[in-house]
Amino acid sequence: MTSNVSSPARTIRIASRKSQLALVQTYWVQEQLQKHFPERQFDVETMSTKGDKILDVALSKIGDKGLFTKELELGMINKTADLAVHSLKDLPTKLPDGLVLGCVTERINPADALVVHAKHKDKQIDTLPEGAVIGTSSLRRLAQLRYHFPHFEFKDVRGNLNTRLAKLDDGGYDALILAVAGLERLGMRDRVQQTIPSEISLHAVGQGALGIECRADDTEVLELLSALEHKPTKYRALAEREFLRELEGGCQVPIGANTTIEGETLTFTGMVASLDGQRLIRDTVSGNVSTAEALGRDLADRLKGQGAQEILAEIFAQIERS
Numbered sequence: 323m324t325s326n327v328s329s330p331a332r333t334i335r336i337a338s339r340k341s342q343l344a345l346v347q348t349y350w351v352q353e354q355l356q357k358h359f360p361e362r363q364f365d366v367e368t369m370s371t372k373g374d375k376i377l378d379v380a381l382s383k384i385g386d387k388g389l390f391t392k393e394l395e396l397g398m399i400n401k402t403a404d405l406a407v408h409s410l411k412d413l414p415t416k417l418p419d420g421l422v423l424g425c426v427t428e429r430i431n432p433a434d435a436l437v438v439h440a441k442h443k444d445k446q447i448d449t450l451p452e453g454a455v456i457g458t459s460s461l462r463r464l465a466q467l468r469y470h471f472p473h474f475e476f477k478d479v480r481g482n483l484n485t486r487l488a489k490l491d492d493g494g495y496d497a498l499i500l501a502v503a504g505l506e507r508l509g510m511r512d513r514v515q516q517t518i519p520s521e522i523s524l525h526a527v528g529q530g531a532l533g534i535e536c537r538a539d540d541t542e543v544l545e546l547l548s549a550l551e552h553k554p555t556k557y558r559a560l561a562e563r564e565f566l567r568e569l570e571g572g573c574q575v576p577i578g579a580n581t582t583i584e585g586e587t588l589t590f591t592g593m594v595a596s597l598d599g600q601r602l603i604r605d606t607v608s609g610n611v612s613t614a615e616a617l618g619r620d621l622a623d624r625l626k627g628q629g630a631q632e633i634l635a636e637i638f639a640q641i642e643r644s
């Protein structure tokens with residue numbers, strides 16, 4: 323038999339973390355694929371990742387790249403799964419051999435959000451009182467906010483979104499900094515007190531977009547995924563991820579980004595900051611969208627030329643010691 327025309331199409335197995343946000347994202351992708359390919363079958367299989375299991379240690383101290391992705395990747399490598407849906411910002415810039423970023427879906431708001439305790443419901447980030455306790459587990463948010471608001475106190479906060487919000491509402495914090503995108507996807511847009519301007523906080527690389535990973539040689543899945551691809555988001559993601567790769571930072575270093583596309587022009591602002599918020603290096607480049615990755619490298623080189631490498635080296639040493 324040389325033809326497989328009559329054999330039934332294989333079921334496509336989508337691997338997902340079990341967190342509420344991961345499931346919302348995965349079911350959204352499943353629904354989109356089903357819409358484009360009504361004759362195909364797409365199943366979802368859930369699994370726990372290391373990042374889901376370790377909840378009592380600050381993320382920056384676990385320090386592992388791929389904390390939220392490794393188990394899903396093993397599933398694809400072992401062929402018990404065919405694709406995995408990630409928050410793009412949780413996906414390391416270097417993927418395991420044999421796997422690729424098959425598709426980037428349309429980005430929603432990539433900004434960070436201020437979420438406040440009820441007693442601050444008339445406040446914005448710049449009117450919160452001196453000594454306000456701000457919860458964040460992101461070194462990027464910590465460094466940028468310290469730089470602009472040295473009079474706040476910062477406290478780590480872990481757990482899924484609902485757990486974090488409960489800790490805020492219980493009075494453990496005055497405010498939290500969270501991604502607008504995560505709140506929006508979980509139907510909690512009303513908790514966004516303020517979208518933090520990019521002048522204050524540049525978002526994480528890839529924030530607000532979904533990245534779908536699959537086997538590099540699975541042409542069938544790659545073809546299915548191309549139906550979900552959003553070109554402008556893909557260009558922005560390529561530029562941002564190349565910038566991060568060049569700076570050799572995982573998700574747990576204070577590196578921020580902001581990209582916009584107007585016509586054919588991609589404009590990219592990036593920053594690297596020290597943990598104490600004392601030093602912050604920021605610059606902007608722009609060029610044709612077709613040169614997205616080169617723009618990311620160019621921006622990284624410029625920041626390195628202004629001292630970014632020293633800052634990052636210090637941070638890696640600090641994390642290792644703690």
Ligand SMILES: NCc1[nH]cc(CCC(=O)O)c1CC(=O)O
Binds near residue numbers: 501530
């Ligand atoms: N690090 C956790 C994480 N990974 C993805 C999101 C949601 C935002 C997104 O999809 O970019 C969040 C929560 C947050 O940062 O508040």
